[in-house]
Amino acid sequence: MTRVLYVLPLFVCLSVIEAAKWTHIGKNGTSEWSRLFPQCAGKSQSPINLDSTGDNPSFVYDPELTNDLDITKAIDVEEYYLFNNAHSAVVDTSAAEIDVTGAKLGSTYRVAGPHFHWGAENNRGSEHTFNGIEYPLEMHIVTFNRDAYPDLMAAVTSGQPGALAVVGVMFKLAEEDNPKLKPITDYLSQITAPDKTIKVSIPSFELSSLLPAETGEYFRYSGSLTTPECNEIVTWTVLLHPEPVSESQLALFRALKHADDGDHSEALVDNYRPVQPLNGRIVSTSFEDASIDLPVKKDDDDSDEKTEDGGDESAASRSSLSSLLAVCVATLMVLWAKQ
Ligand SMILES: [Zn+2]
Numbered sequence: 001m002t003r004v005l006y007v008l009p010l011f012v013c014l015s016v017i018e019a020a021k022w023t024h025i026g027k028n029g030t031s032e033w034s035r036l037f038p039q040c041a042g043k044s045q046s047p048i049n050l051d052s053t054g055d056n057p058s059f060v061y062d063p064e065l066t067n068d069l070d071i072t073k074a075i076d077v078e079e080y081y082l083f084n085n086a087h088s089a090v091v092d093t094s095a096a097e098i099d100v101t102g103a104k105l106g107s108t109y110r111v112a113g114p115h116f117h118w119g120a121e122n123n124r125g126s127e128h129t130f131n132g133i134e135y136p137l138e139m140h141i142v143t144f145n146r147d148a149y150p151d152l153m154a155a156v157t158s159g160q161p162g163a164l165a166v167v168g169v170m171f172k173l174a175e176e177d178n179p180k181l182k183p184i185t186d187y188l189s190q191i192t193a194p195d196k197t198i199k200v201s202i203p204s205f206e207l208s209s210l211l212p213a214e215t216g217e218y219f220r221y222s223g224s225l226t227t228p229e230c231n232e233i234v235t236w237t238v239l240l241h242p243e244p245v246s247e248s249q250l251a252l253f254r255a256l257k258h259a260d261d262g263d264h265s266e267a268l269v270d271n272y273r274p275v276q277p278l279n280g281r282i283v284s285t286s287f288e289d290a291s292i293d294l295p296v297k298k299d300d301d302d303s304d305e306k307t308e309d310g311g312d313e314s315a316a317s318r319s320s321l322s323s324l325l326a327v328c329v330a331t332l333m334v335l336w337a338k339q
Contacts, residue, residue, distance in 0.1 A: 022228045023258070024087070024271045033228055033273075040230035044161075045276035046223030047127035047168075050238065050283065052290040053297075058283050065286035067216030068102035069167075069237070071111075071208045079201040080113070082187050086194035086258045087227060087271055088115040091184060091202070098207055100143050100165065103237060103286075104220070109143035109165045112152050114184075114210060116140075117226075118253045120269035122173050125250075127226050127272045128238050130170070132297045137171035137245050137253065138272070139210065140226075156231060161222055163233040169211060174244030180209050181249055188252040194268065212241040217293065220284040226273045240293060 022028045022036060034041035052059060074097035081092040091113040098111040118137045119125025126138035143165045144155035155163040171178070177185075183205040190200045217240040224232045258268035287293055 030273050037228040037230055040228060042232050043279045044223055044232045046226050047275050048278055049129045049132060049275040050219050051131055052294040053131050058278055059290045060282050060284050061288050062284040064104050065220055065284055069215050070102040071100055073098045077204050080204050081199040082191055082202050083196055083199045084191040084194045084256050085196050089188060090115040105165055107145045107147040110146040112142045114139050114141045117272040125272055126170055128168055129275055130294050133295055135170040135242060136173055136250055139169045141167040161233055162235045165235040168238040170242035171245035172242040174246055177246045177249055178244045185249045185252045192257055194258050212239060212243050214241050215239055217287040221281055
């Protein structure tokens, strides 16, 4: 009897732990995140569609959003680290102690590193969209407020808006390779398998070289991490001007694999979250007329509109994963002690 009592909650616990293994597609994909991770059903989620079409009161020009995004490196390291965390290709630049200031960020932000989101096809892949237009690749440079927090983890768990600042850059399909991406794309074939323990050292490069020449035009809004647990702690800076990426460079990203129920053979593609409701948030712009500067989607664009499904459940019906885990652990400990 004791054994039965022990096995049953163990099964429940394993089910809960299984639910914690999120993916972008499949049974624990984006449509399930708000059920599995309550913060993903919040009201200030990312990404969003940056929309200048029609009567859009969400854009407010802010002349204080100046063109002074400043990136400084404290230590000249020879190498960075590249790895595949089963959700993205991630570069760890932390050893260089790179800081970002300016652009009305208000604090000094320490760079953790860039990562990427991409599609299986060229008509999708970016997380943010411009007037519904999706790009095949979006880069996020993740930083944390080092005036307030000792490290990235402390910033993430703080739950405070502005604990993180992320710079988003779109990449648009081009004929030629983008040489600025080569320091990363040249090494993607070495991190095909999803394994956080495999960190490939790559020659260091100037982080600013990944940004477009023109960084003065951007969007600013308060949002969330675009992956679970979707913490609403991010000051977003999404640059208006895309950088180029070639088909062959995209193929290198698409050759990565992701872990799915122990099967490592599936391609890591479409690792983007659909756009989320604005819910009355204001998006500030550093430029005066977004309706002129933003690209407009043509009728013959074959990119599908992204829609967000799920997220309608009431707060009461959403079980907290952490609470369930705590109950699991407590139950198992009691049963263990009884044996
Ligand atoms: Zn991201």
